[in-house]
Structure formats: structure tokens, C-alpha cells
Amino acid sequence: MIKTLCSLGLLALPAMASAQTAFKPNLPAVKTTSFNADTTSIAKLGAQADGVTMNTSFIQQAIDACSQKGGGVVLIPRGHWRTGPLEMRSNVNLHVATGALVQFSNQRSDFKLIKTNWEGLDAVRNQPLIYGKNLENVAITGRGILDGAGEAWHMVQKGRSLEGEWKQLVASGGALNEKQDRWYPTAQSLKGTTVKEAGVLTEEKQNIQDFEDIKDYLRPDFLVLDGCKRLLLEGVTFQNSPAWTVHPMMSQDIIIRNVNVLNGPYTPNTDALDLESCKNGVVEGCTFSAGDDAICIKSGRNEQGRKRAMPTENFIIRNCTVYRGHGGFVIGSEMSGGARNIYASNLTFIGTDIGIRFKTTRGRGGVVEDIFLENIDMKDIRGEAILFDMYYMIKDPTPQVAGSKERPVSPAKPVDETTPQFRKIQMRNVTCNGARTAMMVRGLPEMAIKDISLENATLQSDKGLVCIEADNIRLKNVTLLPTSTDPVMEVHNSQNITLDGIRYPAQAAVLLRVSGAEKAKDVRLLNTDISKAKQALELGQNVKKKAVTVSKR
Template identity: 80%
Template sequence: MLKYLSLLSLLALPALAAAQSFPVNLRPMQTTSFRADTTRITQFGAVADGLTVNTKAFQQAIDACSQQGGGVVLVPRGHWRTGPLTLRSNVNLHVAAGALVQFSNQRSDYQLIKTNWEGLDAVRNQPLLYGHDLENVAITGQGILDGAGEAWWMVQKARTPEGEWKALVASGGVLNEKQDRWYPSAQSLKGTTVKEAGVLTAEKSEIKDFEEIKDYLRPDFIVLDRCKRLLFEGVTFQNSPAWTVHPMRSQEVVVRNITVLNGPYTPNTDALDLESCQGGLVEGCTFSVGDDAICIKSGRNEQGRIRAMPTENFLIRNCTVYRAHGGFVIGSEMSGGARNIYVQNCTFIGTDIGLRFKTTRGRGGVVERIFMENIDMKDIGGEAILFDMYYMIKDPTPQVAGSKERPASPAKPVDEGTPQFRNMHMRNVTCNGARTALMVRGLPEMAIKDISLENAVLQSQKGLICIEADNIRLHNVAFLSTATDPVLEVHNSQNILLSAIRYPANATTLLRVSGAEKARNIKLLHTDTSAAKQALELGAGMKKKAVTVSQR
């Protein structure tokens, strides 16, 4: 029997109380359910000696379990070696406490397949765990799955202790021309010279077209594509060659109490990528990885827009992220959109960015109805909160040395490739240490719209930077920034409400407003401005009537 549950019924009562500020509005969903019958991999000859390759035994156990109507495939305690595996419907792969499953470090054990990578149709090495068009699939338990990512990763000399670097070079592989990057094979290095390596095109449409760069096309750890009712619970995934847990074009996804551990400089090792998925719960997870942690995606550029499958209707709560490029992230491959996502009670420690929303021209897509609350951050390298429409592009409006004025950034025509960020709300946020507290950077032709932040204490070097935005509302926010000239910068933006703002007592300038052609209806209210040497500074050509400053 399938279990039919409202997603709200999965929530504990204390969490419901905390969520009253942003009522969770999600559709009912089905969850996984399995027969009690258990199939052991040892029944098919698997040996836990850390030496025997058990790929055949693992696969036979999975296939037999599915053919018999489904159930649990048990991986008992022990050290098990295997190559890549294909999952089946109605199978719960249960990795028991004390079990270590070591995937093959022989790149030749993996075959190239047609799949999707970073939002585009592509050829990659097959995932370590793979399935498509499946129903009712789970990976559970308290054991460890190790992806042997070191067999695939590039390594940078500057980020490697000298002794380890010498040992790595001596072990084989190849170096680039500058001798500052090590690659596991010549194929791996060759892939760096190919634009959009692995992407399927009219000129390169067959798997054989990519054989010469096979080793560069690193596999994801687990991909479940076009599947229904998925559960990932309890297990530890570590050392992934690329993205780790990657449900794609799937429905009713539950990710509970998993751990993902990838090294700090391991390339593209996202922890969790929910790509074009509908409906689910992520809770109680711990992540420390070399790229983004909890990431929402939906395809890239025209292919993503044609796919037209937003990631939507998710609750993400009670997760902890240590090292990562971003704690909770949307983008940059978000061309199919993202909406109706709730993020609650999460902690980010030592991530490059905390809450990270990224896109760029050409993506298209709409990100909206995102609700985040009770977010705590510490030692953030860049922005605590970032909304950026110039991902991977040079700053469009750099300030000239010695000048506070931002040069003009020309608008481009709005078309299907113009992305949109709108209707996103945050409350109860703290950050102890960041370069910038909050940065909002839209496009001249498409402002970032309808963003609110309420009840926040943000300690950082810089406070607020708001560029090309419309209807931004900040209430009861403490910008405890060390750079206080200005604490708050608003450029080319309109309908900005800053209410009950706190700031350092030694501030030189509290608020600077610039962009005479666009800036209007900027309000700083219910804020004691007397602690700043200058409450308001206007940029070139600005008129006073565009800004209202009042302690009421």
C-alpha cells in the first residue's frame, strides 16, 4: 500500500509553530512504501573484504528484488567494493550502519551515456547510482557510500600542501602548461580546452564524439531522472566525482537526515541538486562540499525554457551547511523557473555565500514565491544574502577609484532570455561575519522586484548594496558593518522602504542614493539618524524629493 500524506503531516508540531509567519502551502504528496521482504547482497555472492568487486552481486540483488515485487536490498555491515549500479522501481537500497560501499576508482568501469548536465543535453560518464522512469525508490540506512572522486578531480597546486602536491605529481597524471594544475589523465586535461565540453550539438550528437575527453566528463554520484516517489534517508555520501544527490525531472522527493561530505576544493561537488522537481521535503541534513549545498535548478537557457519544468512546492528545513559555495541556492540554471519553496531553520557556517540567488542574461525563467525564515550564518566569505543577475559576468557598474558614482550600465531588450527574480521574503536572519550583508543586483532592463527582509542582525564589512531593484522592503534590520560610508547604498532603484534600521554609531554616511534617471520613492523611516555624521548623501543629479528620511 502506498502512503498518502499531506506534506504538512510530516512536520513536527514545534516546526509548525515557528512557521506561522510564512504559512506553508504545499500540495499533498505520496511517499515511498516497501514490502518487508529483504534481499541480501550476500545471497548473490557479495564478499565484504574490501577487495572483491561485487558489482554483479549488487546488481543481481537489486534486479531480483524488483522482479519479485519490490522490497529491501540489504547491504550489511562490512567493506564492499562495487562499480556503477542501476536502481529499479520498488526497491529500497538499505546501507546498514557500519557498511562502507566503495565505488570503483577505475574510470574505465564507467560508460559514457546521453544525459543532462548543468541544464543541457549532454554526454557524461554514467552516474555511480542511476535510474530513469522509476517509481517508489529509496536509499536508506546509516552506512557510507564513497564515490572515489579523487580518481576524477583536477587538483590545484596553490590549494595543496607541498608534500601532497609532490606525491600527487609523482603518482602519474598530467600537468597543465603552467604546471599549477594536476589532472588524472591526458583526456581529463584535454577536456578543459573544449568549449561546453560534453554538450550535445548538431556537430557532436553521438557518444563516440566524446570518447577523446571521456575522463573529463565526470559522473554524478546519483541521478534519478523522471522518477516518482523518492526517498534518501540517513546515509552518508562522500567523495563524489561531481554533483552528489541529483533528482531530475522527478516528483515527490524526500531527503531526510543525509550527510554529504566532499572536499573544500573539489570541483562541481554540489551536495543536493533538485532539478525540475515537483513536490518534496528536505530536512535534517548536514552538508560540507566543494560547490553549492542545497541547490534549486530547472535547466539552462532555451533548453530549460522548452522543458518548462520549474522546481516547485518544496519545504527545506533544519539543515546545517558547513563549507560550500552557497548554503541555499537557486540557479544559475533556472530557466524553467522555481516557485513556492519554503526554507526554515537552517544554519550556514563558513560558506562562501549564505542565501544565494544567481542568474544571467540568456537564462530567462521566473523565480518567485520563495520564503526563508530562521536562518543563522557565521563566517560567510562573501555575501550573507545575494540576489545577482550578473552571474559569471564582470561587474557591470564598477566604481571608478576615488569616486562614489557608478557608471551607467546600458539596458538590453527584454525577451524570452530575460530572467526574473520576484516575490521573495526573508525574516529572522542572523549573520556573524560576511563581506557584504545584503546585495541586490538586477538588470537595467529587468529590476529585481518585491523582496522583503524583516528582523535581521547582519554583521559584515559592507551593509546594503541595492542596484536595479523595485519594491524592496527592509524592516527591523541591523546592518552592523565596518565600512560605514555608506552603510546603505541604493542605485537606480525605486520604491525602496528601509524601516527601523540599526547601524554602527560611528557611521560616516547612513544612506547614499544615486541614479537620477531611475531612483524615486526611496524611504528611510522609523530610524534614528542622529548617530551618523551624515544621514543622506545624494549622487550626481539626484533631487531631494526622490528620498524621504524620517524618524517617524
């Protein structure tokens, strides 16, 4: 690392301001769980730890009886315990002891369809492996392992499988798509891919029976706690989930501590943690490795999310590590109810597709604001280290024509309740060793991304800063080390941009390019040694010189 920086003329790196005062959350106290000392072992009720016996009835009986007598602890001792889906009850701590392996059923027939919520919309899905609704004072604790038998539900892509494994999978049964490059466990699973918004409740489809023909496609979440109060998840490992893994929804007073989530690299929709429309909580000391996003903040989708009007708010997320996932820390894309007052610190992302990820699109609506991130370290990020994107799952609206540095005009649309907003987000003390893009901000022509600050950062990447349709973006004491320096920083259709104390590779081709004559305004390059760049400033077509201020150091 030092050798690389020396070769770039950057040995004297700016300090990361370790003595800087941390963000101080002013949030409500989280109400905690409390349980009676009574403990019931499932083994005493007849459960068998032989890896063969289905113990669903014994475990459920223990949970129900414990709650009915006022609560306490249900113990799953060391051993290999098979079970079907379970339902939690109020005042119960399900304690999975060290050495316990709870293996959930791989028989899809053991699961029934229920009305629930999926990706922010009212939907029908297979019941979660562990489910609780309108409960209070609930916990899952211990150092044991809960395995979700996700292989019974997952699609597998040929291109991501070894040849021998693929042949064995196809020979086992199931169904292949027309291209013969995707395998599904059953014909029902394959049929679900042909249905738009499969599983979503509509005026035409209101009954559970309407979805029986694609039941196998409607994979269950691992843990759903819906409308609950005072929740504790501590120490346990959730692995091999069929879909979303840990999913508190419309719940409050949540503590998630030292939890592990381990899902395969190409397992679809296996988010590690989804906090959806939740209020007041702490997430700390967790380790996540997922086939989709890792730490996810959500609040419903489109009109339903806006009508629900329940933002995810008042959370502290700290001291967590993500080894794999589409995003490390993520807000969206289902954020129509908003998100606010979230403090994330001391997070490490290794090998995620994107590091810090804010995503939304037209139609969502919702306001994401007052988000604070600090002490974030990243390595081997495949895409953007930091991404704010209002075009999630949509083709790039302003692609550059080959050979041209100008971006085509993207027309604005009317602003209404469906227009999403990202604003008032602070980040500081951030590092990234390897990414495609250091930081990308891409707002809408009708709604700029506003009031974003990044302070004290060192980002190594292929490309530097890309800033499109933004207002009041501030980078201070930031070192950008892109391998491509034409330009190091691009600012398009944006205003009130402050680039203060920027460090970059010596002999960079272009330090700053500003384009978008209609909106380019008040772009300031301050306290930066521009002499190291071959060209300090490049203006796009019709951009006036007065739109940019350069203060030489």
C-alpha cells in the first residue's frame, strides 16, 4: 500500500481525523426484552436429535406452552434437530445452544401459503421458517445454527456451476428454462418466472388459492417478525435461507447482536438483514455473507409504502462485517415510507458488489434523510464504493456517446408524491481498496440528490467521482486514486458542489470536468494542488467559466 502511494506521489496522506468527535445519536432508548427463568428443553418433550426425526410438533408445543404459562426459555440443546416451520409466541426466548443444528425441512409441501408482504407489497408467499405476528417480548438466542434448506427452493444458473455439478443437478429432476441455462426445482418454480409481479395481491387475485399453481416459486423468508415489540436476536447463525433471512417488519425496539448470516454467493434474494418500517433499534457485532444485499433499510414500495407511512427510523448499526453481498449498507429500493435518523459506524465490507448503496427509482416516492455513516472500510468492491442512484433497475438515462464527453439531455418529469428524495446524508472516515467507481451520485432531472457530504476518505478505484443531477454535494479532505484520470472528477448538471482538499494521482489527465450548461452553477474546487494535473479544469459545451471557482493552494 505504501509503495503504491509513493509511486503516485502521495506518501504524505491526509490524516483520517481519528480524534474527530463521533456522530452523537440523539435517539429514544430501546426497550429491552425480559424473560422468566423457567426453561423447557425440547428433549424432555420427546424431540429426537438424530437428524432424521421431524420435531416440529415438539418444538411448537414447547413454544406454545412456555408462552401460555407466562413465558420463559425454550431450549434446543446440542444435537441435530429437524423441523418444519415454527411460530414464535410472546414472552418466549428460543435458545439454540452451542452445538445445536436446527435443520429446517427441505420438503416444500411442509409449508403453506399465507398472506404477507414481499418486497414492500401485499403478497402471498410460503410461510416463513420462523414467524411471529403482533407479538411482544420475543427472542432467539444462543450460539447454535439454524439452516434453512435453501437448496430446495433456489434457481441455479448453469454459468455459475461446475460442469459436473450442473449435470448432476439436471439429472436429479426439476425443470429447465427455454435457454437450458437455468434450473428450477419444479415446474411450478419455473412457471412463476413467467408471471409478472408473481405472488402480489391484486384486484383479480385476492385469495391464496389463486397462487397455488406457482407455490414453489414463492420462496419463504427465514425469519419474519411482523408488527412486534421488544425483540432480541443474539448469537445465532442463520444460514442457507430460501429468500430474505432476518426480516423484522413494522416492528419496534429491536436488538440484533452478534448474529451471523451465511448464504451462498448466487442465491437469489437472500438478503441478510432487512429492517422494514421498523422503529428504534441497535444492530451490532454481526457478520453477514449473502447472495443479495447485506444490511438493508426498507419501508414499503410505491403507493402501498407511502400509504403505510412507516419509515425505518432511529437505528444504530455498528461493528459489523460483510464478506459478500450486492451491497454492504443499503437503503432501498423499497423506501416509499422513508428512512431517517440512522447511524452506521465501524463497518467493514469485503468483496461486495457495492459498498454504501442508496437506491430508488421514479414511482417510489419517500424521503431518505438524516443518515450518518462513519468509519467504513472496504476492499475489493466490484462496482461503486459509494452509490446514490435514482435509476435503480433502469437503463442509464444519460449514456455518453462513444467518442464524446457530453452527456445527452435527460428530460425532467413532474414532481409529485411518487418522486423519491435522498437528502441530508453525512459520511466520514471512509476507505476503499479497489472498486470500479469511487463515488457515484445520480439524481433525477426533476429531483436532485441533495445535501451529501463525504469527509476524510481515501478511495482507490478505476474511476473517481461521477456526480450527476446533484445539489449541495461536499467532499472535504478526500483522496481519490483512480487508475483512469480523464477525468478524476466529473460533475454534470449539478450545482453547489464543493471539492475541498482533494488529493489525486500526479500527472492526472484532467482533474475536474464540469458539464451541463443549463444547471452547472457554483462548483468550487478549493485547497487543492491543481499543478499536479496535466489539465486542472475542463468545461463542457456552453458551460460558463464563472460556473466554476478554482482556489489554488
